[in-house]
Amino acid sequence: VPNALAAEKEHRVLRVPFPGVQGLTETAADGSRKGLVVDYLNEIAKYTGWEYEYIDVNGDSMIGEFLEGKYDLMGGTYYSPGFEEFYAYPDYNIGYSKSVLMARLNDDGVSSYDLRSLNGKTIGVYERAVENIRRLKEYLSMHDLDCEIRTYSYEQLGKDGKLYPYLENGEVDLLLGNGFENPPEFRIVASFDSQPYYIVTNLGNQEIL
Numbered sequence: 592v593p594n595a596l597a598a599e600k601e602h603r604v605l606r607v608p609f610p611g612v613q614g615l616t617e618t619a620a621d622g623s624r625k626g627l628v629v630d631y632l633n634e635i636a637k638y639t640g641w642e643y644e645y646i647d648v649n650g651d652s653m654i655g656e657f658l659e660g661k662y663d664l665m666g667g668t669y670y671s672p673g674f675e676e677f678y679a680y681p682d683y684n685i686g687y688s689k690s691v692l693m694a695r696l697n698d699d700g701v702s703s704y705d706l707r708s709l710n711g712k713t714i715g716v717y718e719r720a721v722e723n724i725r726r727l728k729e730y731l732s733m734h735d736l737d738c739e740i741r742t743y744s745y746e747q748l749g750k751d752g753k754l755y756p757y758l759e760n761g762e763v764d765l766l767l768g769n770g771f772e773n774p775p776e777f778r779i780v781a782s783f784d785s786q787p788y789y790i791v792t793n794l795g796n797q798e799i800l
Contacts, residue, residue, distance in 0.1 A: 602640050602641075602642070603639075603640070603641050603642070604641075604642045604643065604644055605641055605642070605643055605644070605663040605664055606643075606644050606646060606661070606662045606663045606664075607628075607632065607643050607644065607645050607646065607662060607663065607664050607665070607666065608645075608646055608648040608653045608656070608657060608661075608662045608665055609624065609645040609646055609647050609648060610647075610648050610649070610650040610653055611647070612626070612650075612667060612771070613771040613772070614626055614627060614770070614771035615627050615628050615666065615667040615771070615788070616628050616629065616645075616666065616667060618647075624645050627666075627667070627685060627686060627788065628666030628667050628685070628788075628790065629645075631666070631685045631686075631790060632664070632666065632790070643664075646662065650752075653665070657793060658677055658793055660793065663792060664790055664791070664792055665678075665790070665791055665792075666685070666788070666789075666790040667788050667790075668788065668789045668790070668791050669722060669786045669787075669788065669789070670684075670722075670786065670787065670789060671721075671722070677793060678791040678792075678793060679791060679792050679793065680789055680791055681789060681790065681791070684787035684788055684789050685787075685788045685789065685790055686787065686788055687784050687785065687786070687787050687788070688769055688770060688771075688785040688786055688787075688788060689769060689770030689782050689783070689784065689785055690723055690726060690727065690730075690767060690768070690769060690770070690782065690783055690784075690785035691767075691768050691769065691770055691772065691779045691781065691782045692709070692714065692765045692766070692767060692768075692779070692780050692781040692782070693758065693765060693766045693768050693772070693774070693777040693778065693779055693780070694758075694764065694765050694777060694778055694780045695758060695759070695761075695776070695777060695778075696776060696777065696778055698764065700764075701764060701765065701780050702780065703778070703779070703780040703781065706734050706736065706781065707736075709731075709734075709736050709738060709765070709780070709781065710736050710737055710738070711737060711738065711739075712738050712739070712764035712765055713738065713739040713740075713741055713762075713763045713764050713765070714727070714738050714739065714740050714741065714763060714764070714765045714766070714767055715741050715743060715754050715757045715758060715762070715763035715765070715766045715767065716740055716741070716742055716743070716754075716766075716767040717742070717743055717745075717748070717754060717767075718742035718743060718744055718745075719745065720767070722785075722786050723767060723769075723785055723786065724740065724742075724767070726783065726784070726785055726786070727740070727767055727783075728740070730781075730783045738765075741762075741763055743757065753772075754766055755774065755776075755777075758777065759776065765780070769785065770782060770785075
């Protein structure tokens, strides 16, 4: 994040990848951009004079293209020690995400009013969501809940990149998701603080900071 006390505003157009993530980087019906990342960057622009070119991208290729220098800033990024050699993380995050546990609408065995009903249930998680899984385990331990955590690989994700089919068919009792998700066929039975989001640049482009 740039120094908000910069003496002069600099007219500059920064390239920002826009993968289309609910709540973070969304495109409205009229083509306007919205979401937490957009709101944060617009606030920064008040102090810097920056403008942004939002570029629609595929989430699978975004990180590689960012590291190649195709984009100047990348938003909605989680912190990971393994990425410190590639990303220049700012001192401040742009907000915290929420993790949620989702159950089937017709599953009377799980109650949002009684956390003990989660005991013994199987929770489906995406195996690469390492930090979210760690926080889930902390949440379960805090509430003295004993659940089975079943991991799924990238290849096992549904066409929409979700694990919804495994909850729908009863293979798992619950799914670990994020607070932006609210599919009509499921209901949220628990939520807890998850990872902070950051807007980052790569280490070869630190003059932006």
